[in-house]
Amino acid sequence: MTVALLGTGIMGAAMARNLLAQGVDLRGWNRTRAKAEAVEGLKVADGPAEAVEGATVIITMLNDGEAVRQAMEQAAPGLREGQIWAQMSTVGLAPLDDLRAIAERHGLVFVDAPVQGSRQPAEQGRLVVLASGPEAAREPLRPVFDAVGKQTLWLGPAGAGSRLKLVTNTWALTLVSGVGEALGLAQALGVDPQAFRDVVGAGPMNSALFQQKAAAIIERDFAPTFTVAGAEKDTRLICAAGASAGVRMDVMEAARERFRRAALAGHAEEDMAAAYFAAFTA
Numbered sequence: 001m002t003v004a005l006l007g008t009g010i011m012g013a014a015m016a017r018n019l020l021a022q023g024v025d026l027r028g029w030n031r032t033r034a035k036a037e038a039v040e041g042l043k044v045a046d047g048p049a050e051a052v053e054g055a056t057v058i059i060t061m062l063n064d065g066e067a068v069r070q071a072m073e074q075a076a077p078g079l080r081e082g083q084i085w086a087q088m089s090t091v092g093l094a095p096l097d098d099l100r101a102i103a104e105r106h107g108l109v110f111v112d113a114p115v116q117g118s119r120q121p122a123e124q125g126r127l128v129v130l131a132s133g134p135e136a137a138r139e140p141l142r143p144v145f146d147a148v149g150k151q152t153l154w155l156g157p158a159g160a161g162s163r164l165k166l167v168t169n170t171w172a173l174t175l176v177s178g179v180g181e182a183l184g185l186a187q188a189l190g191v192d193p194q195a196f197r198d199v200v201g202a203g204p205m206n207s208a209l210f211q212q213k214a215a216a217i218i219e220r221d222f223a224p225t226f227t228v229a230g231a232e233k234d235t236r237l238i239c240a241a242g243a244s245a246g247v248r249m250d251v252m253e254a255a256r257e258r259f260r261r262a263a264l265a266g267h268a269e270e271d272m273a274a275a276y277f278a279a280f281t282a
Helices: 010-021 033-037 048-052 065-078 096-106 119-124 135-148 160-189 193-201 208-219 228-245 250-267 272-280
Strands: 002-006 025-029 057-060 084-087 109-112 127-131 149-154
Touching: 002 010, 002 048, 002 065, 010 025, 010 119, 010 135, 025 048, 048 065, 057 065, 057 135, 065 096, 084 135, 096 109, 109 135, 109 160, 127 135, 127 160, 135 149, 160 193, 160 208, 160 228, 160 250, 160 272, 193 208, 208 272, 228 250, 228 272, 250 272
Parallel strands: 002 025, 002 057, 057 084, 084 109, 127 149
Antiparallel strands: none
16 A cells, blocks of 8 residues: 655654554655655655655645645646545535545545544554545555554544534633633632642543643643644634534634634744633733
8 A cells, every 4th residue: 555645744744654653655745845854764755746646545634625625736647546535634614525526526535534633642643533434445544544543433424524523623622722711810810820730630620631731831831732823723613614504602712812812922833722821912
């Protein structure tokens, strides 16, 4: 099996290393070539078309739906009928029709398979793959998904994966926003932030995500596992999905504003926990 990976950012690079560790013949491309070259053992292509030529499976792991669309349009000269396209980026719902159209135009087998997890699970090969698409794609994709994830959920026709991803991200971004806001209030009221963390840790409100993000804020360690800019993008996708379905996303609208303010204050490429600073910016 030859796999082409379009996108070697934080998540894509980690996935590439796990695929290579499993002996997968992997070619990769990234808009910033240096990021692809930083993955030892990766065959770096000059462009998307070169990367996908002759590949059995194509993975897209890019920032948003428009980036995926552009990459696959550029890949067109190297595409051939029957290739399996595992679209693993978080793109929301609106771009899916355009991506399906690209797949249909080139005779690709389209699988919508965003992943749940951030940098550390990606590096450990412990992502959860939210796969949706044709039954015939399951077995060919098994070694790919097993290399990058601890579990693959097959959810039905293509699009079901992205819908579930928006729901799970709603909860994750709600929690991250709440941690930041609570610690902002703690600072303003003179409350020991570690005492707050200890109290939550001692009861049913605790979670691994809470502990990770609280520690990042308290220690001022904002090395990105998932960036403020990425979180703002995801809240935008969630709010758009809610609007199209007639659901008011009041908490996500507020979270989106917090991530936006943090980005404008210079924290866009820091970990999403840095939305904490939105409590103190005009």
